[in-house]
Amino acid sequence: MRELIVISGKGGTGKTSITGALASLANKATLVDCDVDAADLHLIIDHSVSKETDFIGGKQASINEQRCTNCGVCVEYCRFDAIKYSLHQQNENNKRYWIDKYTCDGCGVCVRHCPENAIDFNEVISGKWYLSHTQDSSFLHAQLGIAQANSGKLVSLLRQQARIEAEKYNSNLILVDGPPGIGCPVIASITGASYVLIVTEPSLSALHDMERLVKLTNHFNVPVGICINKFDINTDISKKIKEFSQNKNIKKLGRIPYDLTVTEAQLAGTTIVNHESEKLSKEILELWENLEEEMKLKQNFKV
Numbered sequence: 001m002r003e004l005i006v007i008s009g010k011g012g013t014g015k016t017s018i019t020g021a022l023a024s025l026a027n028k029a030t031l032v033d034c035d036v037d038a039a040d041l042h043l044i045i046d047h048s049v050s051k052e053t054d055f056i057g058g059k060q061a062s063i064n065e066q067r068c069t070n071c072g073v074c075v076e077y078c079r080f081d082a083i084k085y086s087l088h089q090q091n092e093n094n095k096r097y098w099i100d101k102y103t104c105d106g107c108g109v110c111v112r113h114c115p116e117n118a119i120d121f122n123e124v125i126s127g128k129w130y131l132s133h134t135q136d137s138s139f140l141h142a143q144l145g146i147a148q149a150n151s152g153k154l155v156s157l158l159r160q161q162a163r164i165e166a167e168k169y170n171s172n173l174i175l176v177d178g179p180p181g182i183g184c185p186v187i188a189s190i191t192g193a194s195y196v197l198i199v200t201e202p203s204l205s206a207l208h209d210m211e212r213l214v215k216l217t218n219h220f221n222v223p224v225g226i227c228i229n230k231f232d233i234n235t236d237i238s239k240k241i242k243e244f245s246q247n248k249n250i251k252k253l254g255r256i257p258y259d260l261t262v263t264e265a266q267l268a269g270t271t272i273v274n275h276e277s278e279k280l281s282k283e284i285l286e287l288w289e290n291l292e293e294e295m296k297l298k299q300n301f302k303v
Contacts, residue, residue, distance in 0.1 A: 001166050002194035003159070004295070005222075007178035007186060009209020011038075014229040015199040017262050019177040020044045020271040021284045022291075026173055030166040031134065033141040034155045034189045035179040036127070044271050047132040047139045055142065055157065057126030057150035058106045061099050067118035070095050074110040074119065083110065102147040126150060129158060131165070138165035152184035159189070181209075182216050190217060195295045196224045197253065202237035210241065214248060225294055227254035227287055251294050254287030256280065 006022070008015040016033075020041060023031055033041035061082075063074075074097065075083045082103035085095040099110075099119075111121045126149070129142035140158045144151055162174050178189040190196055196217050200210040210226070217224040226245050231238040238255075245252045257279070265275035272280050 001163065001172055001174065002295070003174040003176060003192075004195050004197065004291070005034075005176045005178045005190050005193045006197045006199060007189065007213060008180050008199045008206075009182070009211075009213045010206050011180045013180075013199050013201045013206060014256070014262065015180070016041050016177050017044070017266065017272060018199050018227065018229065018256070018284070018287070019175065021273045021280075022288055023175055024271045024273040025285065025288045026175055028136050028169070028171050029173040029175040030137055030162050030169070030171045031139040032158050032162045032174060032176045033139075034158055034176050034185065036142045036144045036151050036154045036158070036185065037179065039141050039143055041177045042132070042139070042141050044266060044269060045134060045139060046270070047134050049130050049132045051131040053129050053131075054125045055127040055129050055144075055154055056123050057144075057148055057153055058124065059108065059121050060101060060104050060106050060124045061108065061110050062101075062120050062122070063097055063099055064118050064120055065096070067116050068097060069116050069118070070097055071115065072097065074114055077109045077113045079107070079109070080105045105149070124148075127154060129154065129161070131161065137171060138162070138169060140165065151179075152188035155179070155185045155188040182212050186213075186216070187220075190222050191220055193222050195291075196222050197291065198224060198226050199229055200226060200241060201230050202228065202234035202241065204237065207237060207241055207244070211244065214250065223295075225251045225253040225291065227256065228252065229256045230258040231255045232257045251290070253290040253294060254283065256283050256287070 006019045033039045080103055082100050085097045111119045127144040132139040140162045142154055166174055179185040198213050200206045228238055259280050265272050
């Protein structure tokens with residue numbers, strides 16, 4: 001069993017569209033959407049949800065008014081300015097303290113220093129994760145709640161569940177739509193992966209972020225390849241991306257032209273491959289074949 005992670009340094013490069021297209025070509029691949037802050041792979045993958053589970057991502061503080069003496073000690077220790085107060089209508093010196101749940105980071109410092117033990121510290125539901133099924137495989141995806149942290153923890157949970165599903169259905173490939181950037185959820189997505197495909201585009205910001213991603217994958221010693229999406233909107237920067245990959249000895253596995261068919265496929269709720277785009281389907285198929293060959297060379301990986 002191997003994991004192919006598709007990531008991008010910035011949002012909007014077409015990473016999810018390409019992941020969905022690869023899913024259409026892969027045989028019985030277990031699918032995972034690890035972009036838990038803004039999951040959207042489910043919008044183009046035909047699936048049915050079979051299980052919905054709460055995600056407990058951490059704890060949150062709340063002031064118990066019955067025990068609170070309004071001393072204000074907690075305010076002095078809160079680094080996130082999450083502890084607020086309101087004044088009594090008739091006595092401005094009488095303050096009532098409360099904690100803003102959207103600002104609280106769940107560090108627990110206020111709980112530790114409250115002299116009256118008046119701050120409760122309970123687990124909170126930070127989001128939900130879903131087990132779905134497609135025509136021939138399992139599909140794991142999630143939705144992190146508003147202003148909730150621990151997205152890396154949720155990503156790790158999804159990957160763990162994906163391995164269980166892959167073993168259950170004898171799937172030898174886990175295909176992951178990773179999050180953008182280089183932060184915690186990306187690190188949680190690529191560590192221990194078999195191969196990483198970076199989807200980039202010909203813009204200065206994408207070039208810069210791609211360079212950072214390459215450093216990250218090198219740090220974790222994960223094999224990496226590059227696909228240039230919408231390469232023809234700026235051929236000069238596409239050339240720079242190609243030169244960068246050559247200098248770093250990174251294979252350029254695909255070059256996808258800009259095509260409105262991608263938008264049409266998204267509006268139809270399907271993948272590029274399934275939307276009858278002969279030109280793009282040919283390019284995507286070539287990308288998949290190059291991926292297969294490269295992964296076999298790097299990992300002796302058969303799909």
